[in-house]
Amino acid sequence: MGRYVIRRLLQMIPVFIGATMLIFLMVNVMGDPIAGLCGERACDPATKAQLQQEFGLDKPVWQQYVTYMGNVFTGDFGTAFNGQKVTDLMSTAFPVTLRLTLVAILFEIVVGVTLGVVTGLRRGRPVDTSVLMLTLVVIAVPTFVTGLLLQLLLGVKWGWIDPAVSPAANFSELIVPGLVLASVSLAYVTRLTRTSIAENRRADYVRTAIAKGLPQHRVITRHLLRNSLIPVVTFIGADIGSLMGGAIVTERIFNIHGVGYQLYQGIVRQNSQTVVGFVTILVIVFLVVNLIVDLLYAVLDPRIRYA
């Protein structure tokens, strides 16, 4: 187990370097980091040269990357366009997005897995068919349309929620945005659980459990669900990273000042420090979550042992 974790941590290093370097190149080579500093006008050539020297942009890109990463590992993520430290932006933005992601994941686990179990046990019945059609529709309607429609119906027409989330972004305000963020993954979790349950229901160990007279709820929770959840856990784990990155759309619709909002501002204002800093954190989150998911396998399925 310990050896496996160390091996995995070592394997993360090239992925981390590759992903951050890719984003670093995209931001610094495709965009012009100086252009954002002069506002709408083009920069004066002399000012531009001075700024380039000040920020070290006249050096080769790989050297800039090494300097940047060196700073990141000493806790210095640089400053945003308005002079705020990027770490300050992060400390206000990440808790908000974390709460939003948590709400979304809870929806996926509670609603998605429940619907999946219910439909998986009743394959071909009307409940199954209608839930399946519903998941197809949810997958087909893009998140920004779902978000706008829910905002219109719940926020404006019926007045159940505030159409915009306050800067505090409490859990109660994040329920509907969390549902919107989760919607597509929710549908996938439902289908995945359904397929998995339906497959495992015919497994020998389920027949044995029934034959030895266990009550049905015990067969389902202890035997069927535990084995069927392995692919679902993988999906949800991989999803945490994409939910945090994909929150850009949801946060824009409901005016939530989280990671997506800061990233959008950083990109629109061409502030490379904000963008690269936030993406670096997102990549680390993605890698760590994936490692945890792999270790969870062993908990869920005792047959899997890591040497």
Place this chain on the structure above:
Amino acid sequence: MPESQQPDGAIAGTGAGGAMDLATGEATTLEKTPGGPEGTGPQGKPRSLWSDAWHDLRRNPVFLVSGAIILFLVIISIWPQLIASGNPLECHLSKAQQGSQPGHPFGFDGQGCDVYTRTVHGARNSVTVGVCATLGVALLGSALGGLAGFFGGFWDGLLSRITDIFFAIPVILGGLVLLSVVTSNTVWPVVGFIVLLGWPQIARIARGAVITAKQNDYVQAARALGASNSRLLLRHIAPNAVAPVIVVATIALGTFIALEATLSYLGVGLKPPAVSWGIDISAASPYIRNAPHMLLWPAGALAITVLAFIMLGDAVRDALDPKLR
């Protein structure tokens, strides 16, 4: 080191989570409807996988409905004038936000353009992005994934690490960063971006399919008979590994169309004066309270298009995957 094989498999499985499960998660989406019992075809000569699949598909109502919708979409994206003779860029500010009128069934948008004409003409860009991006992703992904799976070793490891890197970057984020500096208002930057970030998904599927097909006895037999690598790949492995790629690519086509609309909604995909459902939805969203029709028509068209492609992918998978029979 046989014991180290298992964790490796676990790693490969995790990163691909989203992509793989897209395939397996929907494995049994829509039940076969009665009316097409197996073995009703002509007796005698056994059918190939493809003619068998076609035999199934022709009797699947889901395939027929989604196929009809897609055919219609393709026709109106080639000849939008057939059903909407107006000019999507011809707008009269005096009619801004007005509702449905004779000759203008969907009403007018915020600039006073005819929503019906814009919705019909918007199909072309969506379908172009979907089809071109899918072709690019499928060709690049299956070539790289297939070669890596066939030759194994160093290049296979390298490809796995590269796909890991791409999976670690959130797609919408990459789109915002890369496309925000592009000023062109054609579809090609969006297509290029989707190919750039989408190929690892197909590469993983193709790699897995080639590794499975490679171990079959007939491949060993052909190798023993002295067949060259290219002959093995093209004649024996590719035909048996292409089915999962086609299934995932068809479903991906729908999601690429949704991705284009999302990027256009965020202001970095297609840019005006290009006509796109994403642009129209984005422009209509501030007025959703007073004039929801401006948003609902393009959004509905987008949802039906994506739904049609996802349903087609589902039907094709049901037909191509003999395990589910």
